[in-house]
Amino acid sequence: MPAGAAAADVAVVGAGNAALNAALSAAEAGARVLVLEKAPQEARGGNSYYTGGLFRFPYESVDDVEELTGELSKAERGSVDLGAYKEADFYGDLMRVSDGLADADLCDLLVTRARPALAATRKWGVRWALATGRQAFKVDGRFKFFGGLACECVGAGKGLVDALFQACERQGIEIAYDTMAAKLILDGDGGVAGIQVRTPGGVRDVRCRAAVLACGGFEANPEMRARYLGPGWDLAKVRGTRYNTGDGIHMALEAGAQPFGHYAGCHAVAWDAGAPPFGDRRIADLYQKHSYPLGIVVNVRGERFVDEGADFRNYTYAKYGKEVLRQPRRLAFQIFDQQVVRLLRDEYRIPEVTSASAGTVRELADKLEIDAGGLERTVAAFNRAVSEGPFNPAILDGKRTTGITPPKSNWALRLDSPPFVGYAVTCGITFTFGGLRVDRQARVIDLQERPIPGLYAAGELVGGLYYENYPGGSGLTAGAVFGQIAGESAADASPPAHARTTGG
Numbered sequence: 234m235p236a237g238a239a240a241a242d243v244a245v246v247g248a249g250n251a252a253l254n255a256a257l258s259a260a261e262a263g264a265r266v267l268v269l270e271k272a273p274q275e276a277r278g279g280n281s282y283y284t285g286g287l288f289r290f291p292y293e294s295v296d297d298v299e300e301l302t303g304e305l306s307k308a309e310r311g312s313v314d315l316g317a318y319k320e321a322d323f324y325g326d327l328m329r330v331s332d333g334l335a336d337a338d339l340c341d342l343l344v345t346r347a348r349p350a351l352a353a354t355r356k357w358g359v360r361w362a363l364a365t366g367r368q369a370f371k372v373d374g375r376f377k378f379f380g381g382l383a384c385e386c387v388g389a390g391k392g393l394v395d396a397l398f399q400a401c402e403r404q405g406i407e408i409a410y411d412t413m414a415a416k417l418i419l420d421g422d423g424g425v426a427g428i429q430v431r432t433p434g435g436v437r438d439v440r441c442r443a444a445v446l447a448c449g450g451f452e453a454n455p456e457m458r459a460r461y462l463g464p465g466w467d468l469a470k471v472r473g474t475r476y477n478t479g480d481g482i483h484m485a486l487e488a489g490a491q492p493f494g495h496y497a498g499c500h501a502v503a504w505d506a507g508a509p510p511f512g513d514r515r516i517a518d519l520y521q522k523h524s525y526p527l528g529i530v531v532n533v534r535g536e537r538f539v540d541e542g543a544d545f546r547n548y549t550y551a552k553y554g555k556e557v558l559r560q561p562r563r564l565a566f567q568i569f570d571q572q573v574v575r576l577l578r579d580e581y582r583i584p585e586v587t588s589a590s591a592g593t594v595r596e597l598a599d600k601l602e603i604d605a606g607g608l609e610r611t612v613a614a615f616n617r618a619v620s621e622g623p624f625n626p627a628i629l630d631g632k633r634t635t636g637i638t639p640p641k642s643n644w645a646l647r648l649d650s651p652p653f654v655g656y657a658v659t660c661g662i663t664f665t666f667g668g669l670r671v672d673r674q675a676r677v678i679d680l681q682e683r684p685i686p687g688l689y690a691a692g693e694l695v696g697g698l699y700y701e702n703y704p705g706g707s708g709l710t711a712g713a714v715f716g717q718i719a720g721e722s723a724a725d726a727s728p729p730a731h732a733r734t735t736g737g
Contacts, residue, residue, distance in 0.1 A: 247448030249279025251692030254716030286386035380547030424686030442727030451479030494696020496667030501554025504661025535607025
């Protein structure tokens with residue numbers, strides 16, 4: 234572990250997508266970079282490791298997509314219908330799902346810098362592919378992508394962070410594992426002079442000229458979840474790393490940073506009821522259960538409680554987790570019949586699922602410990618309410634229910650083709666929305682609306698992008714965009730000692 238003065242020009246706290254983008258950008262700008270990772274090496278990668286690797290970015294045509302995937306073959310081009318997802322679409326989605334509360338300046342920066350930022354990761358070795366497996370349905374023989382997501386990293390989150398770590402090794406960036414950043418060291422002018430860290434060998438100071446905080450939110454801290462998100466949130470399962478406990482937010486606020494964003498909000502999804510308390514690096518994101526728009530969702534009383542077809546899953550999955558948390562025993566059940574089983578995502582086919590199959594609704598209820606009479610009444614009422622019309626999962630097809638509450642606004646099919654299958658889910662929290670205020674240079678802003686000299690932030694702890702809800706795939710994109718901006722800004726603000734002149 235480096236000790237003493239000038240351990241680095243730029244210290245990056247964290248080692249996920251945002252942190253590694255910051256470290257690589259700072260190193261490319263000529264800075265000597267040290268990454269401080271709280272986790273041991275075998276648990277590195279933050280929440281990014283556990284993701285599906287989907288990134289949201291605007292594109293006008295297949296040519297823009299090929300900036301990431303490389304040139305597609307004639308057969309590949311002929312097999313897909315990419316359409317277009319323009320900057321105005323991305324910006325509109327950010328504002329729509331946040332009820333207009335998202336910070337307009339940060340959203341504009343995210344949208345305009347998205348594709349160039351992702352193209353930069355390709356030169357670092359991140360590999361990209363079309364997300365036909367989870368973000369498209371075949372319509373007339375061609376894959377039609379839905380919900381603004383067309384690309385994913387090869388190897389999902391593991392492939393993403395492994396490629397970025399390998400790029401750091403090639404750049405000679407040092408990574409200190411088992412090293413928790415505990416406190417910012419400020420100079421007499423209130424600027425960053427170093428970071429106090431805790432290691433297995435004790436507490437010590439790491440001197441630096443600038444610091445980038447990119448160590449996640451407080452989703453793995455049950456006390457902070459209960460304090461900010463409310464009662465019951467301390468009982469939620471954590472989808473990802475156990476190491477995101479709000480350390481970066483805490484030490485920045487202690488140094489005078491301005492809290493910003495939706496501290497009572499978070500990204501939380503339907504997560505297998507039998508999943509462990511924290512993420513499993515082998516299963517990664519496959520405990521998620523995101524095909525609920527194709528069926529119905531009920532609680533232990535057999536009652537529906539959300540509009541499963543309100544929108545594409547990309548725009549509802551991150552807020553429906555909290556609706557599951559509010560149900561009795563924090564449980565819900567996704568019910569499907571044979572009309573749609575073939576369309577379920579891959580995560581429904583892993584061995585580690587909490588599920589049952591039965592020839593009748595009552596038998597399924599008994600196997601899943603749902604109130605049988607309640608489920609039978611719900612299914613009967615739902616089936617009566619389903620309107621006629623074509624079913625098309627690749628579009629908002631308007632095939633809805635009438636006369637029941639909550640409605641199902643799209644993709645409503647009668648549950649009448651046994652055997653029926655059901656999956657038990659609970660709430661899995663992904664990340665928290667409250668964090669720090671930053672400007673367009675990713676500088677952390679203090680309570681007097683001034684940047685704290687030498688302090689930058691990126692990733693989950695940037696506040697102001699998400700309120701109540703979240704467009705799928707935008708979090709990883711935000712990590713890349715603001716990580717690169719923070720790294721560039723930190724390097725510019727901390728020229729190495731050998732490059733400085735004394736003047737005179």
